[in-house]
Amino acid sequence: MKIALLGYGKMGKVIEKIAQERGHEIILRKDESNSFEGLSNADVAIDFSVPTAAVNNISACINASIPVISGTTGWLENYHEMVKLCEEKNAAFLYGSNFSLGVNLFFELNDYLARMMSKFKEYKVSMEEIHHTQKLDKPSGTAISLAYSIINHSDKNSWTIENPKEDDLFIDVKRTENIPGTHTVTYNSDVDFIEIKHVAHNREGFALGAIIAAEWIIGKKGVFTMKDVLDLNSQ
Numbered sequence: 001m002k003i004a005l006l007g008y009g010k011m012g013k014v015i016e017k018i019a020q021e022r023g024h025e026i027i028l029r030k031d032e033s034n035s036f037e038g039l040s041n042a043d044v045a046i047d048f049s050v051p052t053a054a055v056n057n058i059s060a061c062i063n064a065s066i067p068v069i070s071g072t073t074g075w076l077e078n079y080h081e082m083v084k085l086c087e088e089k090n091a092a093f094l095y096g097s098n099f100s101l102g103v104n105l106f107f108e109l110n111d112y113l114a115r116m117m118s119k120f121k122e123y124k125v126s127m128e129e130i131h132h133t134q135k136l137d138k139p140s141g142t143a144i145s146l147a148y149s150i151i152n153h154s155d156k157n158s159w160t161i162e163n164p165k166e167d168d169l170f171i172d173v174k175r176t177e178n179i180p181g182t183h184t185v186t187y188n189s190d191v192d193f194i195e196i197k198h199v200a201h202n203r204e205g206f207a208l209g210a211i212i213a214a215e216w217i218i219g220k221k222g223v224f225t226m227k228d229v230l231d232l233n234s235q
Contacts, residue, residue, distance in 0.1 A: 003214065004028035004042035006057040007049030007072065010134075014207040015046055022211060036060050044069065044214045051075040051137060058082050058093065067092035067217045071099055071210055073141030083223050092217050094224040097141030099209030103183075104226045106198040110146050110185055113196060114153040123187040123194070125150055127159075128172040130182040139171045142183055147171060150185070180206075 001024045005012045008029045016026050028038045028045075032053070039045065045061045047054060051074030061068035062085050070093070079095065086093040098104070117123055127150075129143040139147075139161055147159040147169050156169040164170035180200040187194040200206070209226070216229045227233045 001025070001215065001218065002027045002041060002043045004030065004039050004045040004061075004066065006030045006045055006047040006061075006068075007053070009048070011048040011071070011203055011207065014203045015048065015210055018204065018207045019211050024211070030057070036064075039066060040064055042066050043218060046070075046210050046214055047072055048210070054078075055082065059085060062086050062089050062091040062093060065089065065091055067214075067220070068094070069099075069210055069213045069217065070095045071097075071206065073097055073144075074137030076141070076144075086223050090221055092220050092222060092224070094213055094217055094226075094229070096209070096213065096226045097145045098181075098206065099213060099226060100198075100200060100205040101209055101230070102205060103142060103198055103200075104209075104230055104232065106183070106196070107145060107149065108232060109196060111149045111153070113185070113187075113194075114150045117187050117194075118153045120187075121155075122189045124189070125154065125156070125185065125187050126170045126172070127186070128174070128182075128184040130174045130176055130179050132179050133175045133177055135175065138173045138175075140181065140183070142181065143171050143173075146183060146185060 003024050003026050008031045045066050045068045047057045047070040049072050054072040054075040055078045058068050129139045157167045159169040161171050161173045182199045184197040213229045
């Protein structure tokens with residue numbers, strides 16, 4: 001499989017290493033200093049860039065009929081625009097706020113717990129998200145995905161990272177050196193609390209998941225998520 005890497009920072013380099021270990025070839029390493037030349041020769045593109053570059057990267061792939069996997073967060077106000085473009089061009093696009101197998105299982109656990117806890121109003125829900133200091137967006141895309149799942153099953157109307165109101169889900173965002181990612185959901189009452197947590201040890205789990213998604217999307221058309229890749233839609 002010939003892969004175009006759109007974004008060649010720390011994550012891009014980990015993806016490159018694991019992709020080559022799995023027998024794939026990197027034919028384009030795109031950052032702010034070079035162009036999309038060679039993109040048309042790729043079987044698939046993997047975008048782990050920055051919020052300001054994501055829409056341009058994804059659009060270029062869709063317009064060139066190259067299946068694209070995006071793990072860049074912080075640009076989702078344009079997500080539906082990319083979905084529409086993908087449908088118009090009959091292309092293939094998969095966005096994931098997190099590609100880790102463990103995190104996607106954690107998403108399912110979070111959704112199930114939120115549905116159960118919706119009956120017990122004495123428990124107050126909150127979240128904590130910790131990442132490395134180089135992470136540009138606050139909160140993380142993973143935290144936002146977790147938050148919306150909770151909101152869908154609760155009396156919360158929105159999430160916030162400061163000064164929460166009664167109907168807000170509070171996300172406590174922290175930035176600490178050398179933390180790949182920690183996400184915690186807590187239900188607290190006067191007598192006890194229930195907590196679920198996912199802690200990433202390194203970036204390799206995210207990179208492997210992105211490559212598995214890239215392998216999976218070859219030959220497909222449509223807009224997908226990691227639920228499709230991991231066959232979790234029926235769970």
